[in-house]
Amino acid sequence: LTSSSSSPGLHVIHIAAEMAPVAKVGGLGDVLSALSKALQKKGHLVEIVLPKYDCMQYESIQDLRVLDLVVESYFDGQLFKNKIWIGTVEGLPVYFIEPLHPAKFFWRGKTYGEPDDLKRFSFFSRAALELLHQAGKKPDIIHCHDWQTAFVAPLYWDLYAPKGLNSARICFTCHNFEYQGTAPASEVASCGLDIHHLNRPDRMQDHSSPDRINPVKGAIVFSNIVTTVSPTYAQEVRTSQGGQGLHGTLNAHAQKFVGILNGIDTDYWNPATDGYLRFQYNANDLEGKAENKKALQRHLGLSFSDSRRPLVGCITRLVPQKGVHLIRHAIYRSLELGGQFVLLGSSPVPNIRREFEEIAKKFENHEHVRLILKYDEALSHSIYASSDMFIIPSIFEPCGLTQMIAMRYGAIPIARKTGGLNDSVFDVDDDDDTIPIQLRNGYTFVTPDEQGFNGAFDRAFNHYKSDNEGWKELINKVMNIDFSWDTSASQYEELYLQSVSRARAALRVA
Ligand code: ADP
Incomplete structure (x- = not known):
């Protein structure tokens, strides 16, 4: 003792x-x-x-x-x-x-x-x-x-x-x-x-x-x-x-x-050493990230014919706080914009669980959407590693860890400006001069409705599709942010x- x-x-x-x-x-x-x-x-x-x-x-x-x-x-x-x-x-x-x-x-x-x-x-x-x-x-x-x-x-x-x-x-x-x-x-x-x-x-x-x-x-x-x-x-x-x-x-x-x-625990959440990943990688060598994406697509039965189709990830408890109506909307918006969507989520709320079970069923054989409705630590690591973008459309969010983990794995966050998201995700297009350029790391929105969400999401898609080099620089930048506990x-x-x-x-x- x-x-x-x-x-x-x-x-x-x-x-x-x-x-x-x-x-x-x-x-x-x-x-x-x-x-x-x-x-x-x-x-x-x-x-x-x-x-x-x-x-x-x-x-x-x-x-x-x-x-x-x-x-x-x-x-x-x-x-x-x-x-x-x-x-x-x-x-x-x-x-x-x-x-x-x-x-x-x-x-x-x-x-x-x-x-x-x-x-x-x-x-x-x-x-x-x-x-x-x-x-x-x-x-x-x-x-x-x-x-x-x-x-x-x-x-x-x-x-x-x-x-x-x-x-x-x-x-x-x-x-x-x-x-x-x-x-x-x-x-x-x-x-x-x-x-x-x-x-x-x-x-x-x-x-x-x-x-x-x-x-x-x-x-x-x-x-x-x-x-x-x-x-x-x-x-x-x-x-x-x-x-x-x-x-x-x-x-x-x-x-x-x-x-x-x-x-976040940067030893545990480290794409360069993560034992859950098929391919380890780091900010200077993103080959492994692309390989993980292909492996996840294969594992989930999604199409992997077009490597430039952005994969949008979301890992969350499905409760009203997390903006479930915007998560649902994001599935359809991703398809409209030519992306893929993977949700890993579990819900203690019966009506939300039922609703997402129905959506999961609807998309169970879809080539671009997969919903996995359970808690799965190993799969969460693969999704962080495979995602090009990651959504956190919370109504309120005391801190939120998933935006930080996502960035550590090179997925660009799209977040609502609330709580800890407001302290860790800064819009690359913001005209607020008080936020230094080196801190700008994602896309944010304020109004928690579909239009508000699209305002950030569509800009992220545009950036991804129109400026490959700029996107890679952004990945490099977010992977190098220090989110450690120090x-x-x-x-x-x-x-x-x-x-x-x-x-x-x-x-x-x-
Ligand atoms: P909250 O504490 O409100 O659930 P946070 O963002 O602070 O939200 O922390 C969520 C943590 O739980 C993260 O580590 C995330 O990866 C993990 N997580 C959430 N849902 C799942 C899931 N279905 N499977 C695996 N991990 C999950």
């Missing part, structure tokens, strides 16, 4: 519901492992606590073993035992909590989407703190993420700091304010939070009803540092249109709230250090 830090750096413990590649649903998983790796590289001791899901990618965990430590944690008036496992993922020490609770919280064959998700993750948040307490950890920072582990912040200050787990500052990152985990007050009480004390408009009470508790609001109120995943999104969520009901709370706590643009991890490091030194200064005064 790793105890507390002996290195001069900080001791940071992340408590989260996802981590790539073992348990990844979306961007949160990518961020967890990439940010942790970047902080570890800077000399900090980073540990991670995850639920032990039955459906994890176990082959990505080294030396998984059960610890000789049974942690008992409180839930619904009783104590429950938890088995604690430890293993190494991507070089990082990870604790996995297996609750020995009759509801078998993490034996459901999936990460999220269960009717009792609130119980599953509030139980986990409490058990994670109990683990740190019983193991005698003295972290400098406990970093929790999204509503699933937002409970950590109030639990820490109300229950665990008084018990002696009090060395840490709490950092909360919200990766998407759409998901707040709001629930009736009585349900949130199960994990031991004192609801009478917390159910107030300035604490955890949801704006929609006095009987509902909002875990994300609680984490904003009770954390020392609150971040979200891009500067533009941080501004958007402070407005009544973008704040999903939390703008008032975010404004009240504005002095501790910042937006830091995510990076800069962003330094910003987190700075926030952690400031918060820790403020706490130490306050202790000295006291």
Whole structure:
């Protein structure tokens, strides 16, 4: 059992519901492992606590073993035992909590989407703190993420700091304010939070009803540092249109709230070494990219007779946030403009899933369109590598990783100007002089309708078809942009250090 830090750096413990590649649903998983790796590289001791899901990618965990430590944690008036496992993922020490609770919280064959998700993750948040307490950890920072582990912040200050787990500052990152985990007050009480004390408009009470508790609001109120995943999104969520009901709370706590643009794991997402690709390539030799495109076309049964027919890619969760009506439109527009279209997407929303299943069926033998409606890591790499263009027409987008991954693989992004897309995709044709030429890397649009989308998409097609050399230069430019975590991890490091030194200064005064 790793105890507390002996290195001069900080001791940071992340408590989260996802981590790539073992348990990844979306961007949160990518961020967890990439940010942790970047902080570890800077000399900090980073540990991670995850639920032990039955459906994890176990082959990505080294030396998984059960610890000789049974942690008992409180839930619904009783104590429950938890088995604690430890293993190494991507070089990082990870604790996995297996609750020995009759509801078998993490034996459901999936990460999220269960009717009792609130119980599953509030139980986990409490058990994670109990683990740190019983193991005698003295972290400098406990970093929790999204509503699933937002409970950590109030639990820490109300229950665990008084018990002696009090060395840490709490950092909360919200990766998407759409998901707040709001629930009736009585349900949130199960994990031991004192609801009478917390159910107030300035604490955890949801704006929609006095009987509902909002875990994300609680984490904003009770954390020392609150971040979200891009500067533009941080501004958007402070407005009544973008704040999903939390703008008032975010404004009240504005002095501790910042937006830091995510990076991507540039070792993992690297076309020059990517083991999922048939042909590796780099910005100076794009032969492999063309070969991958042909291989993907062959694999999906698409026509490969014309290598100059642009392939448009899209890899996404199919939820309203992602602009599903524009994704659907893009399929038809690609055909009209003489392109090919490949969508890799899965949807937790039944009517969207049905709609796309119908479209997939309609095009199942088409020579220029293929829809693959599932989650498939290997295929995602081939699509990034094969795409000439990549669409991200989101209605809102906290950060978005796919535009950055696409660029790393030489696919030109066509993105709506919102959230993190607005901080990472800059229009090559923009007449805004404040954006330097070297940053201009794609095509953007503002109005989320078909006309708005075409305004960017058609320009991309024109460029591709009329200026081969210029297009190649653009590919070269986007592949050389630094999307690594170095800069962003330094910003987190700075926030952690400031918060820790403020706490130490306050202790000295006291
Ligand atoms: P979000 O977190 O909202 O889903 P992001 O753009 O931040 O969106 O992150 C999406 C991540 O999930 C990327 O790494 C992307 O490649 C991956 N992804 C999304 N859908 C699929 C899919 N169907 N198959 C494989 N990977 C996917």
